[in-house]
Structures are given as structure tokens and as C-alpha cells.
Amino acid sequence: MSAFSAIGEETDVESDDYTPELEPQATWCPGCGDFIVLKALKQALAELGKNPDEVQLMTGIGCSGKLSSYFESYGFHTIHGRALPVARASKLINPELEVIAAGGDGDGYGIGGNHFMHTARENHDMTYIVFNNEVFGLTKGQPSPTSPKGHKSKMTPHGNAKAPMRPLSMALSAGATYVARTAAVNPRQAKEILVEAIEHDGFAHIDFLTQCPTWNKDAKQYVPYIDVQDSDEYDDFELDDMRSAWEMMRTTEDGLYEGKVLTGRFYKDDRRPSYQDEKKERGDLPQTPIAEDYFDDSHDWKRSYEIIDKHK
Amino acid sequence: MSAFSAIGEETDVESDDYTPELEPQATWCPGCGDFIVLKALKQALAELGKNPDEVQLMTGIGCSGKLSSYFESYGFHTIHGRALPVARASKLINPELEVIAAGGDGDGYGIGGNHFMHTARENHDMTYIVFNNEVFGLTKGQPSPTSPKGHKSKMTPHGNAKAPMRPLSMALSAGATYVARTAAVNPRQAKEILVEAIEHDGFAHIDFLTQCPTWNKDAKQYVPYIDVQDSDEYDDFELDDMRSAWEMMRTTEDGLYEGKVLTGRFYKDDRRPSYQDEKKERGDLPQTPIAEDYFDDSHDWKRSYEIIDKHK
Amino acid sequence: MNDNEIVWRIAGGSGDGIDSTGTNFTKALMRSGLNVTTHRHYPSRIRGGHTYYEVRASPDDIKARADEYNVLLALGDSFARSPDEEAVYGNEEVKPLTENLDDLAEGGVIVYDTGVIDTDDIPDFDERVEENDWNVYPLNLREIAKEQGREVMRNTAGVGATAAAIGFDLDSIKDVMSDSMGGDILESNVEILRYTHDLLLEEHGVDHDVTVPDGEHDEEQVLVGGSHGIAYGALDEGCRFIAGYPMTPWTDVFAIMSKLLPEFGGVAEQVEDEIAAASMAIGASHTGAKAMSGSSGGGFALMSEPLGMAEGTETPVVLIEAMRGGPSTGLPTKTEQSDLEHVLYTGQGDSMRVVLAPGDVEEAYEQTRTAFQLAYGYNIPAIVLYDKKLSGGLTNVPASFFDREPDPSMEATLTEEEVQELKPEGAQDFPRFEYGAEKGVPPRPVPGQKNGRFKTSGNEHDQYGYIDEDPDNRVRQMDRRLSRFDHIRDDLDEQDHQKVHGEESPEYAVLSFGSNKGVVEEAAETLADEGWSVAAMNVSDMVPFDHESVRDFIEKAEQVFVVENNSTAQFRHHVQRELAGYDEKLTSILKYDGDPFRPAEVVDAVESAAEGGVETSYNVKIQHEQSRKGRDTETVKRLESVQGRGDPQ
Amino acid sequence: MNDNEIVWRIAGGSGDGIDSTGTNFTKALMRSGLNVTTHRHYPSRIRGGHTYYEVRASPDDIKARADEYNVLLALGDSFARSPDEEAVYGNEEVKPLTENLDDLAEGGVIVYDTGVIDTDDIPDFDERVEENDWNVYPLNLREIAKEQGREVMRNTAGVGATAAAIGFDLDSIKDVMSDSMGGDILESNVEILRYTHDLLLEEHGVDHDVTVPDGEHDEEQVLVGGSHGIAYGALDEGCRFIAGYPMTPWTDVFAIMSKLLPEFGGVAEQVEDEIAAASMAIGASHTGAKAMSGSSGGGFALMSEPLGMAEGTETPVVLIEAMRGGPSTGLPTKTEQSDLEHVLYTGQGDSMRVVLAPGDVEEAYEQTRTAFQLAYGYNIPAIVLYDKKLSGGLTNVPASFFDREPDPSMEATLTEEEVQELKPEGAQDFPRFEYGAEKGVPPRPVPGQKNGRFKTSGNEHDQYGYIDEDPDNRVRQMDRRLSRFDHIRDDLDEQDHQKVHGEESPEYAVLSFGSNKGVVEEAAETLADEGWSVAAMNVSDMVPFDHESVRDFIEKAEQVFVVENNSTAQFRHHVQRELAGYDEKLTSILKYDGDPFRPAEVVDAVESAAEGGVETSYNVKIQHEQSRKGRDTETVKRLESVQGRGDPQ
């Protein structure tokens, strides 16, 4: 029997089961897009029938990072920019957990950008939600890597001189196998995409447009949005064709700053094995979760004495 | 008169003028590709008539990082992965210097990957040479982010489980405005590309294939190589068209691990202003080098007392 | 409470403009001729959550926040929940009143907004009012503001009412308001100000003796905080480059510099992380500019490796560290002095940096200038260590304090002419790391200077900067680099940072560092007034340490109380490390609940500890032993009012 | 030199296989029944550059490298320049001979390769040979190897020749060779071994008294270094996860673990940087595995912030820090003990970590196990601090030393059954940070356990792990976390790490930490043999410090010499910090030229310092004062032979 009976248990859960009694009420500002991420995530996990005890949520630091305070599961509020490596290891030690990482655009594309790139390259099996509000929320409105050129703040009185980074095409170039963008203004799509991302075996990246009415008035409204899957104009790319996906992503990224909000799935590759599977295949990761061994009294713990002969 | 008379001075230099008397002889292993980077860089700067005193070379840590020991100019051997931010600031303080940054594939794509991405995004005007030997050289053969899948080493006895990262398409997606790959086996092309990169106004990235005969026997020979500009098979992409460049880069990146060594220029964009110019345009960077002010006795040093009224 | 002062507090929801209203009122008090200090309390949250802003004002010399306060303006927390979610903290709205009653002095004044707060929701409110003799003035501020057209004017309405309650003339308030507003907005604000002022007098009459004292300044004052001191010191010293990444509370300095540098002919960069920030400051400095970076907590932790690069390459740079509650993300918006050891020692190898911890706004300005002078005089990194308290607390300083000459000079940097003169005959490179250099500091050329080229490396290097692992070269370079500290100490001796405040040879001595300066001085004064034989010293020079002054101070006293805002007595241990003694003589007075000390807390702790006691009536800990061992054998008496949410037992 | 020992050195070019030849010879000496210790010198460069490998062998108990050596096998540096560049270090090839003459004992033996080295290029070679009574055996090893078909067999050829010169039986050498080779390769190696052995005897005859002593071990021995000790300790304690990034000298542990973990049912990850490495170890531990990471110098500096996360979230993790010369990139391949302060204090806020510094291979094994026990017993990060010397120096240990039970248990981690039992009635979450927990350690559930879910955060949090900035909660949580150190100290007291070696109440005491254990013990023995009243103590417990034992040791002596490998006396200051005393009693003996101490250096320094002297005949510094101030008023007498390249004067 597993030492972790919450895992894989048949569960009948509702969205509300992911609401913590101690912090049922998120303290984000009125109108903040982050509320919708929380709601969509609850719905997605309920739809997937996940027991809160089998979900490990790792968050960064930012308004977005507080997600783990308002979501009832195992929750690890890490440090700024480092949710991904913490999550990666969690999944390696217990691949049966549902591991979700989340954080802001500053957290994930700024200070944590290198982890983002390398986690995508390695195709770790997990879901990564980036709350993209095009601004540093928690520290009060400084430009983030996705802020539009010209964004004004205390830090940039003459407007941001930097061009925004391109989260979708970067994720793809880096190696992510599921890439989507959704928006807080479209909670139905958000939930669906979350379900797909969680079900995907490999690194699933969701760029989640979350308006920040407090610090980013310009980008406040992500409406009207276009769902590329529902659109005749934009649906002529193949989800599993990298080259056409890349083109569509560039169009989408440029569009955001020209007022055209394109959302939907942009890439999905089911052929590339996840990192966990690659490691297992090479004999570099045990077939059963390492976490189980510590609770298994019959586990055979190999000791150094067994290999000491080579030093004789 | 400038406080830096080496800058822009008409100079008649030869390749040998960049050879330091104290370390004329690089200590790389016999057959190491790094020798060719050094040689090509000397030739390129001689061709451009640069005074060694107007060149600021910033290097990372690695076999590659020792470039600054063997090259006669102002030389700053920084720390692992951080040559780019050091170089960026140098160029902001004195845009008239010729700033060149260099380091290994581990240094630049691994630990320093985030600086690489953001320096490209911001399009800082400088040349960045990555010695890509597909391995950690100085620390003795561990896999680097560009090591082929399956690379064996002490650290990976069953072979590397990670897919290599894609330096060219990443640079492009990130925002670099000049992207090329050359190889130590092709010193003529290397020199030409270096000349172009140094002349380019913006972030010029060169992925320089440097065989490491000591730790990476597999990748030892980058021959036969194909110069895409000279090839009928591969020259049907446009240097200034992002989409076709991206496709060509993917082909080139994949090819390397299949034994097809494609080199040459892959992207060049002369329209996007450099970061220095963006900042100047917004009034966020003075028109003349800040470094000059400290040597200019007539410079008017504004003081805090001039703005103290707002606190009254 | 001192009769000759007023301590006014405005409380409300985070994001409700409490901060700017408080600052404006402070300015008005200052312009009326009073000395002021401010203290701000806020949660790590953007909107909502209880926050307050307190100003103490007096014609006397004041150095710290007050022990209690006597005027409360309680606005409601306007924090609105998302319509999609249900609010559950039912009493959040009344917090601006409930949370602020404990510290309100007897006979104090309360003005509150009946539009949001219903005192029926507050247990024992009327009893407490009676017991404490509070003077309560309820007004429907929200309604009044709404009627005048804009609900946000609630703050102004409240200000008008409290002004009436304490007899503060509206003119200086209007004066301040007109600095930042004009036209219709100014007019309607002035109108509402006057309206509630008159209304309060009409409806309630004023029948208490809490009134604003009169004062007069000799000269014009400015209202500034530690962050201004640091930023202006840097600018006046010719700093023209900053790179950073936002982090509370360091962001203040970064924002001031980012705004001003373009005007001052410099450049500011917000970059991808703190590693890049510190590396860029080093690159900028190497290229000839006076440069700085900085951060708080985890951001500074990321600078450990670049800081070492500055040490190893002898590149001058000034780094700023603004402390907050730790470890890890800790208490992001609260104050603490717990990064001392981190700043002293982070980074591999023998550390080689200057560390100064200024005690107030003036010291922040002056010591930042000193940090630049030492950094660029000795080609060494210099760190200015301060905290959230010093950063955000405002105080008045004579405007003339800032009337000083800028000094962009870099003592240990060469001009191109000097390079030509000093370059050894026949050498290809410049000997940037010459063994025999005066004071251990070989001066540096700047890239672009003809014949100045040199190498530099974080690896051990020879006199030209080429990597060199020869043991003898190593020892010579290490000794040369270390020898600089003697000369730096000599320079600092001239600045006389460590001064004794109080008796020459007291029975009791109070030792502190950094931002506790004013608190400890005021506490010592109170103790002296009570007849104690006491003196205080606040230490700024962390490295190189001022052995002579501190030893002398300790030697002369019979018992020494080391006051600091952290839980492991870092400063006391630093003293022990440097002076190798005084085991029995030192007693720690520690506070680490996120709030700064008040003078009364220090007085109380000293009184208890002097008798060998270990208890105080505050959240303050007395520790007689010097080490971690024995930590839980002592007792802390805590305020029992709050038990922490979710007690599982 | 001791008569009963042989100290054999093989010198050549980096990359020429000096290392494996040396290790094989060492094994052969061990198998012949001798005790061995090794020391390796190499440049931060892959191929070329002078390197040597030294083994000391004796039937006696030996604890350190020898003061001098008596057999040199000088191979040429085969380092070939790139054909495109001109070689200019004309004499690089002879360095394996020239660089090694200073330490060669009188009457010593030299075997060198005339195929590469021409002694005419060496100034005064013949005079020095005569003066020192050296026995020189030139052989054209390169030529011989070439003739036998493979130039790389030069090393084997040299080994055969030195074996002949010191009367060492070829059997144990052959035996060792056959472990790693077979077939033709083995055969031709054995052939050349025998060939040069016989040739030397034939051509030269042997006429000196330097011979390999006889010895016998009671039981079978294994040849291991500190890195094996650490890795095997970790494995036996059930560590099944490592994440890292290569860095000298930490790479050794990382490589051993990376190779073995898959065999042991664990997982190893080389990741993008050290921030990720430490973060991953924390993530792995959080998910229920015993996990570790580690680095050296700058790599560990990058772990500062994740280390704080482990402290703040009370996630157990073991970090390994392997010191090398600093600051910054420093001396990457040389040894130093200069990261002590860094490891103790890096990271913002009051530090909360265990730090142990083992002194030899056995301690490395045992203290690594202890580190895991404490980490997982107290949910706290524990750091093992060692250095390049301990990492790379090999020594023999009885094989039975490793015959121990594995212990994967995690004392402060719950099973799912325990979670159900302990979960408070009606609570939705598990109170992972309960105030009242025994020993201050609330045990933790593991993700996936039913009903175990909890929150954790680097922010201050309440008993369930929710962010909570309430001052009272803060104080309680801090006090609880700090209270663990008392209990940890109690646990460590049982291990008795700090032992006195020598007299009970000596006149002179020698205090050291970490890898200087053997050196200092041997030095104390020498001094005792010379009639000094002396004792030594090596300290391992850095945090929590063993106040009692160290104070007692210092109290009992009249003068205490603190021996350490760094320039700022970090350990001495740590002692002062912890004990708040002994200003006058402590004298530092410092070495920071990149090489480890030899016993004779300590003896010499103690002899000088005991008289109040400040000079030694080595690159060793005596410092009587305790602080940086005064640094350049004292003198270091250096070996004058090397002035460092490129003296500009």
C-alpha cells in the first residue's frame, strides 16, 4: 500500500474544497485578475477530481505568489523567482504528485527567467502558470519584462526604454511542450486550458493575462479578446507544428501591445517524453517514487560498505 | 579634448599588437578550438584599426574565460556567468569604448542564461562571443547546456538525459539583432563574422564552435562545415526576415547533433535602435559619455541642494 | 507623554492614501515651526489591511517615535472585497479604531468616521473611553466627502476635524495642500477641510487640553527620511550610475535615484535580478563612473558573489543594504537589524569591505558620502547598512544642511596624464596591482585611457592583473589589500562617528548601532532625568571597527546594555568578536517583533536588566548570556492580547 | 625526516596522468602494509602547468603531509604548445625538477627523465646535488616508453625506476595495476615496469639508505579521501537526492554521488546554477527525501537566498561547502579555510543553521551522518564545511570502518498514520509550525499524505504556515525556532567532537578547526617530544558552538595559538565572539598562500610566537593582536626565492 493514500484516490471534489478556511478570502485588490486564476484553478482541479492532499503548489513571490495562501492543498510559497526548481525536484522525488508552479511575470520571466528556460528545455512534467500583468504588482508598479515599451512608473519617469520579452515564443524555443495564453477576462477558457495543461505529460506553460487595475491602468482591460481556436482568422496554424506555432506566437505577442488580445493554445507536442521518463529510461530515476522508500520498512537500503572494495 | 585619447584615434595596428608580452602563450590544451577565437579576434580588431586601449574585453569563468589573459586590451575576467551585465554597464558609462564580452557555453547559456536573454532583449550595443564546445571544459568534462543528449561524463555515467538548448533561435526569440555561428575550424569566416559583429550597432551574438579535444572527443571535429552563405542548399532564407531566419536556425541547431555543421550569418536587423540609443532618445542617458565628466574640470555637477525645495 | 508635544496618528486601509495625508500633515506641523518625526506601519499587501501613519511634533529636540500617542484619526478601511468572493473578516472595517486603542494616551483624542465604523462592534469601547478619559469626536466623514462630491476626500475631511480638535491652524495645512493640488481640486479640498473643522467645533465643542504646541525654527526646514539622505549623499558625491531591482525597503533609494539621475546627467537601470544589478555597478565603476547598487534581504544575498568580485578586483563600488525582518522573505514591511552579520561576511574568502551603519538622516547623508570617498579612495567596496525604520521615517532638517559642495573626485583613479607619467618604462601594461603602492592602494586607470590598459580578475593575480597563483605573490597581494584598513580607520577617526552621549564615566552604558541612535539617546536622557548615571553610544563603523572608542566606552561603565532589533544579538557578538572580552559586562536588550524600539521600552528594559531581571512589560527580550545556548531558559513576557491566528490547541 | 617513512613525489605536467599514477603507487604502498597520506598540487588549468602528487608512507600512525620529502620522480612536462603559437616559457619542461628541489630532504633520491629534462638548464644543479647529498638517477624514460610502443607509459617506467631506487617490491604495484588494466595493456605496463626497475639497478646500482619501510596492517585497509567520507556518510544516512553544479573542489563529492545515486535508488541532478541546485534540494526534501546540495566559494554564495528559505520554512537539507582560496574566484585549486564566516552568516536575517567542520576522513563520514540526523531531526539546514585539502587528500582507513547500518530515518517527519493521529479535531490543515512543539520542532507531514496538507512560506507564518505578521506570533515563532539549538547542542555533546590531544593543563595550547586536525596534533606531538608542555584541540562544532569544552581548554593553558588557513583569523574571531574573552591569551598562526600547513610550520610558528616573536621561516604569519587594525605593523618573512612575475619596480 502506498504511504501516500491521497494520491490517485477516487475523490469527489468541488471547487469549494480548494478554499482554505483560514484564508478563504484573497487580499488582492478589487478587480485584480489574480482572483480569476484562483477560481479557474479550483475549478480545473475539481473537474480532474484531484484530492487537495495530492496537489503540491509551489509559488514565487509577488501578488501572484500569494496564490498558495488562498488555495487549499500542500502549498510552498518559495522565494522570488525560484518556484520552478523547487517544483522540479518535488516531481522527481514523487512523480505521482500533481505539481503546479505559479508566479508573476517578474518572478518567472525576470529574475527566474533562466529556470523557466531550462525547465522548459528539460521538459519537466508539471504545469507552470505565469500571472502576466505586465508589471511588478507587489512592489508597486515598476516595469516588468513584459511591460510595454514606454510604461511609466516611479522607476521610469520617461517611460520604459526596454522592449517587452516574448513569453510564448521563448517557451517554445526553449523546449516547452504545451504553450498557451489565457486571460482573466475569459474564465471559461482559462479553466479549460488549465485542465489540459495539468493533464499534459511534460512542461506546460500558461501565460495568464491578469489585469492589475492598481498599477497598470493601460493594460487593465484584456477585452475584447479573441480565442484563436474559435477564430477563422487565426486558426490556420497547427498546434503540433513548431514553425507555424512560432509564427502565431510572434503575432500574438506583438498583438498584445497593439490592443489585439489573442488567447488560446499555441503549441502541444505529445511525442517528446517528459524529463522524468527520460531519466527512468536511462536508469537514472527509480521506477517507483523515491518518497515511498522512506516509509517502506522492507526497502533495501544499499550502503557504502557494499562498494568499498574498489578502495582496497 | 577627450579624456580618453585612445578612443577613435587613427591607429595602425597589426594582429600581433594584441598579444600580451606577459602571457603571449595561451595555456589551453593542444588542439583546443579556443586558440582560433583568440587569433580571429586579434585579426578582426586589427582589420578594424582598433587601439588596444579602446577595447574593453569582459570574460566569464572557464577555459574560454581566460581569453582576456591572452588578449592585449583592457581586460576584465569577471565571475562565472556575469560577463554580460558587467559589459553592459561599461558600454552605458562610455558608449565610445569597443565592448566585447566572451565566455563558454556553460557560462553564457547555463548559469548566465538569463543575462543572455535580457541583454538580447534590450539590444545592448556589444559583441558577445560564446565559445561553444558543448561541454564544461575547465571543470573537466561535465555536460553543458549544449551537450548532446547522451553525453557521457563522470557526472552522467548513463549519458546526459537533457536535450541541448538552442542558442541561435533563443537569441533571436530573445531579441538579438545580429546572430551568427562560426567554428574554430573555419578561421577565415570567424574573422569576417567578428568584424561584422563588432561593427553592428546592437547586440551581436556569435555562437563559436570550439572543439575541446580533451573532454569532448565526440564533438572534436567540426568538419566538414558548410558556410550557409556559400551554399546553394541553405541560402534561401533572408538575413533580415525573422521567420525564415528562425527556421534556418532550427535546422542548423538540429544539424549539429546529426553531424551537419552549418555556419554563417543567420540574422541581422539594422532597424531596431540599440539600447543606448533608446535611452538617449528618452533623455535617460546623456549624449556624451558619463566617463568623460569625471575628467572635465568645467563639468557642472548638479547637487541635491538644487532640488531640496520640494521637501520644504 | 510630554506636555509639550502632540502625537497624531491617522489610521485606515492600505491603499487609502493614508501615507500622503500623513506626510502632508507632518509638513504642515513642520512649517508651523515644530520638530517632527514620523513612523509608519503597513502590511505587505497592496490594498486593504490596516495601516497607520504617526507623527510626533514638538518645539523640543525629538529623536525617536513617541512612547504613546494622543490624537487618533480613525478612517474606515475602505478595502472592498472582490464581488466574486465573500468577505469573512467581518470586523476588518473597524480595525483603524480597534487596533489603535492600546497605545492611545490617557486623555487622548479620537476622531472617527461613523460612515464606516460602528463602535457598537467594538467590545468595551465605551468603558475604555471612560477609563482612559478619551475625548471622542464621531463624524460621518464618508458621508460628508460624498456630499462634497468625492469620497476620497474623506482623508481631508478627517484632517480638518482633527485640526479643530487640537487647535491647529488651517493655514499651514492649506499651504501644504496647495503645493500638490490646484484649481477645483484644491478648492473643494480646502472647502471640506474648513467644513469639518467648523462642524466639529459646532457639533461637539472642544473640551480637553490636547493642543498643538507652538514652535519656531531658526531657519527653514526640510522634511526628509533616511532614503533621501542616502540618495542625496550619493548624488552630491558624484554618483551617476545606479542599477537595481525593486525590493522593500531599498526601493525608496532606488526610486529617488532613478528619477533624479537623468536630471543629474547620470543613468539608472532596473535589471533582471540583483546579481546583474551589482555586476553592472561594478562594470560602471570599472569604466570610470561613481556607481552604486543595493537591495534588501534576499536581493542582497544574491549580490554576495559580485560583491566578492569587487573585493577581488579592487573595483570601488557602494552598495546599500536596507534591512527588514528576516530570515528569508520574513517580514517584508517591518523593521529589523538582522542583516549585520550577513553584510559583514557574505561572500567566500576573507572579507574586504567597509561597512557603515548611519544612525539618522544626517548621518545617512554624510556616511553615504564617506562610503563613496572610502570606496573610491581605496578601491574597495563600501556598504551602507540601514533599515526600514531609518529609510521611511521622516524628520525635519535645516535646508542649509544640504548646502554643500559636490565632490565627484576619485582619489585612487588616474587621469590620462597621470597614467603616462606613472607607467613604467618599457612595460606594455599598467601595473594596476603594484605591491608597494602607498597605503596599499595602487591607483587605477580607466578604460579608453591611452597606455592605461591592465587586466583584472577575481582570480589571484600579479601586479599587472594577470592570473598568478604563486604563493609569494599571493601573500603579498593579500597583505597589501588588508593593509588598507589601517588607513581607512585613520580616515574614519577624523569623522568621529562614535560619540558618547551622557556622562563620561557612567554606572550604566547603553550601546547600540544604526537606526537606534535617537531611541537610545532619548532613553538615556529619560534615565538620567530619573537620576540614573548613564551614557549612550551609537556605533556606525562596523568595519573597520572603532576599537578604541568602543572599548573605552565599555571600560568606563559598570554595566553595558546592548540594544538591537534582532533575536540573536548580532551587534553584541560583533563587539565581543572585535574586543575579545566583556562577557559578564554585556547584557542584550533585543526586540524582533517587527516594530522599532520606543524609548520607553529601552528605559523599561534597562531598569529591569540592571537588577538582573529578564522580564519587561513589552515584547522585548533581555539576555544576559552571550550565546544562543540557554535561549529557552529565559522568559519573555509578551503582550497577551494577540495569540496569533489559528491556535491549534 | 622520520627514518621510518618514505615520502615519494611524482612531478610532471598537468594532464599527464600524474594523479592516477600517484594514487596507484599510494595503493601499492598501503597494500604493502603501510599507512599513507597524500597531497596534491595542481594549477587551475586543464593540461600543462607543473603539478605534483606526494605520498607519505610509514608503519607509524601519520596524520598529515610530511614536512619534506625524500624521493622525487621528475617526469618532464609533456605540455605541448599549440602549433600555431610560439612557446615562450622556455624552461617549463624542466619545472618538474626545478620546482621540487627546495623541499627535497638531504640524502634524498631523484629519478628524472632525461628524455625531457636537461639538467644543464638548471642553475647550480650539480652544486645543489652535492651539497644536499642527493642520489640522482637519470634515465631516458620517454625514450624507453616510446620504444615499448606507447609514450604514455613514461609514468609506469618512472614508477619502476623509483621502486628499484627505494627497494620497493614490484608485486604490490603490479597488483594495483591489474585492478584497472588487463590484457595487452597490462602486460606491456608490467614489462616496462620491470624493465626500468632492472635498468636502474644495472646502470646505477643503488647506494643510499632511503628505502621503503616494512609494515603490516591488522586488518584490511581502504584508501579514501574526505570527499568519499562525505559521500558515503550521506548515502548511509539515506540521502537519495543531490542537485549541484560543478565547482572545484566540491565537484568530487558531487561526482561520487552522481555516479552512485542511480545504483542506490536515488537521483542526481546537474542543473543550471547553484541557486537552482539548492532550491531543488529543498524541494526534494520537502517532498520527503533526504536531500543534499553543495558547492564551493562563489557557488555557495549563490545559495545564500535558498539557504534562508530552508531556514525560514524549516525544511531540512544538508549543504556541503568545500573551501578553496578566496575571495572571488581566488585560488580555485588551492586550499584555504576562509569561508567560515561566509557559511556561518550568509543570508539575511538571524541565521539558523547547524555548521560542522570535520577534521579528517573518518570525521567527514561521521559528521556528515550527524549533519543529516540534525537536519532531519530538527527540520533545519545543516552545513558540512571542509576544504580542498581534506577533499583531495587520501589516507588509509580500515575497511571495517564503513561496515555500519544505514539509517534512512527522519526523526521529525511523520508517517501518514501519525498524521491522522496528530491532526487536531476539525482542523482543515495540519499545524506544521505549532508553538508548543517538543524541542521546538513540530514534525512535518509529506505531500501526498492524506490530511497532512499544510502551507509553508519564507514569510513569517502562523502555526499552519499561513503568512502572519502579528508581532506576538513573530516572537513565538522566532523563540521556538531558536530554542532548537539547545537540544542540538545536547545531541552534539554526546558525540564529543572536541577532544583534547596532549596534556590536561598545558602551558601552551594549540587550537584549530576542520582539516588542520592532523597537522596540529602532529605538531603538538613534536613539541611534546621536544619537551614542551602542550596540548591540541581541533574544533568541529561551529554552530552550535561547544562553549564548555573550548572555554575549558583555553582556561587551562597559559597561551593559546589559534592555527588556521586564512588571513583574517576567522576562527579565532569566532572563538572570541562566542566566548567574549581571552584577548591577551590568543595568538594567531595564519597561512594563506594556498598551501596547507605542514607540521613543521606549526612547530616553528609556535616556537617563535611563544617568545612573543612575529617571524617564522615559512610563509606563515603570526598575529598577536586580534583585529585587522595593526595588520601592516607586523612582519611576514617570506621565502625570497619567488618575487612574482612582472615586478614593475
Ligand SMILES: Cc1ncc(C[n+]2csc(CCOP(=O)(O)OP(=O)(O)O)c2C)c(N)n1
Ligand atoms: C530576490 C528578491 N528580489 C526582490 C524581491 C522583491 N519583490 C517581491 S515581488 C517582486 C516583483 C513582483 O512582480 P511579479 O513577479 O510580476 O508579481 P506580481 O506582484 O505582479 O504578481 C519583487 C521585485 C524579492 N522578494 N526577492
Ligand SMILES: Cc1ncc(C[n+]2csc(CCOP(=O)(O)OP(=O)(O)O)c2C)c(N)n1
Ligand atoms: C558560481 C560558480 N559556479 C561554478 C564555478 C565553476 N566553474 C568554473 S568554469 C565552469 C564551467 C566551464 O564551462 P564553460 O562555461 O562551457 O567554459 P569552458 O571551460 O568550456 O570554456 C564552472 C562550472 C564557478 N567558477 N563559479
Ligand code: SF4
Ligand atoms: S497590485 Fe495589482 S496585481 Fe497586486 S493585488 Fe493589486 S491589482 Fe492585483
Ligand code: SF4
Ligand atoms: S579542456 Fe577543452 S576547452 Fe579547456 S583548454 Fe582543454 S581543450 Fe580547450
Ligand SMILES: [Mg+2]
Ligand atoms: Mg506581475
Ligand SMILES: [Mg+2]
Ligand atoms: Mg564549454
